[in-house]
Amino acid sequence: MKIGVVVSAGPYTHESSDTAYNFVKAAIAAGHEVPRVFFYHDGVNVGTRLSVPPQDDRNIQVNWSALAKEHGTDLVICIAAAQRRGLLDENEAQRQGKDADNIAEGFRISGLGQLIEMGIQTDRLVTFGE
Numbered sequence: 001m002k003i004g005v006v007v008s009a010g011p012y013t014h015e016s017s018d019t020a021y022n023f024v025k026a027a028i029a030a031g032h033e034v035p036r037v038f039f040y041h042d043g044v045n046v047g048t049r050l051s052v053p054p055q056d057d058r059n060i061q062v063n064w065s066a067l068a069k070e071h072g073t074d075l076v077i078c079i080a081a082a083q084r085r086g087l088l089d090e091n092e093a094q095r096q097g098k099d100a101d102n103i104a105e106g107f108r109i110s111g112l113g114q115l116i117e118m119g120i121q122t123d124r125l126v127t128f129g130e
Helices: 016-029 041-047 060-071 079-084 090-095 113-121
Strands: 002-007 033-039 074-078 107-110 124-128
Touching: 002 016, 002 041, 002 113, 016 033, 016 041, 016 060, 016 124, 033 041, 033 113, 041 060, 041 074, 041 079, 060 074, 060 107, 074 079, 074 113, 079 090, 079 107
Parallel strands: 002 033, 002 124, 033 074, 074 107
Antiparallel strands: none
């Protein structure tokens, strides 16, 4: 079964990102395919490479980046939500006249079309967040 996942709550304000991560790992381990995870609203904050959680806390961004690298899962950050929260990839930073980017490895910025496409191409769409 192909499963699409949406994460719409911030990484350290709600357990949604952790729950989504554990769900995706379990789904893949059970033989399902999770081709894409779409980060929306405050969920886009999962994709910043500049977060520095305390040493004794989990690093949610690193977990997601490792999952993408290991399983080829497409981690898509909503461009509109990202721009509102100051998350930019290299191309978008240049286009907006900013001097830095902050998207973590394994993540990419794109539009809501990726969410619609995911809904069409998967058997189930599971949402985590508010």
